[in-house]
Amino acid sequence: MVPSSPNPLSSSIAAFDLLNSDIRTPGIFLIYMISAATFCCSLVVDTMNDCSSGQQNTSSYSRIISSRHNRPPTSVPICTHSTHLFPPKPEEAQQSAPMGESTTTALDGNQLIAKALARFGVDHMFGVVGIPVTSLANRAVSLGVRFIAFHNEQSAGYAASAYGYLTGRPGVLLTVSGPGCVHGLAGLSNAMTNAWPMVMISGSCDQKDFGRGDFQELDQIAAVEPFSKFSAKAKSIKEIPDCVFQALAEAGSGRPGGCYLDFPSDVLHQTISEAEAESLLATAADKFGESESEKVLKVQNSQIDEAVSLLRHAERPLIVFGKGAAFARAENELGKLVERTGIPFLPTPMGKGLLPDTHELAATAARSLAIGKCDVALVVGARLNWLLHFGEPPKWSKDVKFILVDVSKEEIELRKPHLGLVGDAKLVLEKINLGIKDDPFCLGRSHSWVAAISSKVKDNVSKMEAQLAKEVVPFNFLTPMKIIRDAIAGLGSPAPILVSEGANTMDVGRSVLVQTEPRTRLDAGTWGTMGVGLGYCIAAAVASPDRLVVAVEGDSGFGFSAMEVETLVRYQLPVVVIVFNNGGVYGGDRRSPDEISGPYKDDPAPTSFIPNAGYHTLIEAFGGKGYLVGTPEELKSAISESFSARKPAVINVVIDPYAGAESGRLQHKN
Ligand SMILES: Cc1ncc(C[n+]2csc(CCOP(=O)(O)OP(=O)(O)O)c2C)c(N)n1
């Protein structure tokens, strides 16, 4: 234990004024036996209900749908078929095809879901298989959908959410029922919070056994409700195409977010003729295809005129943008606006790179001045939440006029800006640019506001560079961060995707590491979520195969998903994970001895992990490359070798356990 003392790092970082962000059990055999018996009974019952007679029941089996978009549930003709508890082999599927139809063309629920996903354009799925979804994963693979198999649904869910962000198309997570679905909620809620498109698909227990304590039974529709913008349960095979298409379309429409699909085990094993499947897929594609992905633009020309006028007449204008603008791929329009008007800009953490951090109008290193003194702030695809101090004094001036550009009307109603522009960031910026083009204005370098910001930036950057110039061993955070920064810069374009989590590690990294290309930074995000790291790395590597992925993570942050290093090695992904190992959450034990008493006072501190843990050996256990480094030379050599190899690697960087601060830069929230 050490007495608390003022932290040299926090004061030097404070000077550099940057954005704060932020069973299988032995009993399974018994279950199989019971399941097999149930299967025989249900076959008899279901055969009586078989729709080969052409009868349909549309009243009592309508699909369970919950949508925050108030879309009226679509009534789907329902047909119950014989149920299987195990994935039918092709020949079994043929046997269970309804009488009178060709026995060579029957599809089961797994195949139909896979077809619907592939037809919608899903190319990757992330997840953990098991009862009842293993066959679904295999069916999808057979149709060209790559399945990335994880150790834990949390990581797979984070991967799906980041994949949605990076590609602009919903990332898909597959989980088993009950506990798998619960683990997946981590990813689903992360997608909702970050406004990233994602669909979680879970198998669920047999419908006729629900409520009787079935294997991994859970009311999954109720469980996902707080974390999804839309959810649906297919209660019959015929409902599958509509459910899949609608969920995928909803995930990306309006404000993107998480959607959920529930497929009971019996539905996965029902069968349908190929002809009928094709017709249902075509209908679903018609209903939920293109129209859902239309971009939102609900602004009047007069509002655009007002926005232009506010910017034109502002004395101290500022453009703030976030990951909503990154998701909308608004970089070109932002670039035009900044070049044309000469207005300084400030990205939020994941907005970094939309315009290069090195741009002369980047106000990142003068953040307090920029937000504290601006009189008009155009905020694009960024929420005025805690990350932006709610847009309130004392961080912002009380007279600042906000022009908010957001895809969600509700967000604008919540923040009550001076002017709200509802629409996709790229489309709204196009209109603003057009509005300015006819009567252009530009502040210019000598404008007092631009000059004040640029002078503050120069001042803070030179203070930071002076800190970075010192080689401190045992490592503080700055010395290794500078080495990483320079190595990344040396790679040029395409820039690597940077993944970052941790407290001190992420805070310092955000200040020091430079982003020059859009969507090249993934971090703990709006929720400050630890554990996203490896899932994000995997998503980034498969979404952008031309880019190296570099993760810079605290040892605690890394530990949340560290087993996924095996996944990196299994798929041979070009990911280098650099772990800042300071022996725990924020580093060493900072409690004073008189602070702790009682029978467990000699236990390790809640913040402490095993000192000098051999994190690099984790990846070696699976055949990946591990490095243990403690000096600048060792770090440079490990980085140079692993960056060129483009193979999975973990660099374990030993950091002084007392170099950081408790809660990093969020001590005021502690
Ligand atoms: C899911 C989740 N659990 C717990 C936390 C609380 N928390 C914030 S930062 C952090 C880890 C900080 O330690 P480390 O990653 O080693 O970074 P360091 O400050 O040591 O560089 C934790 C556990 C969180 N943000 N998210």
Ligand SMILES: [Mg+2]
């Ligand atoms: Mg740590």
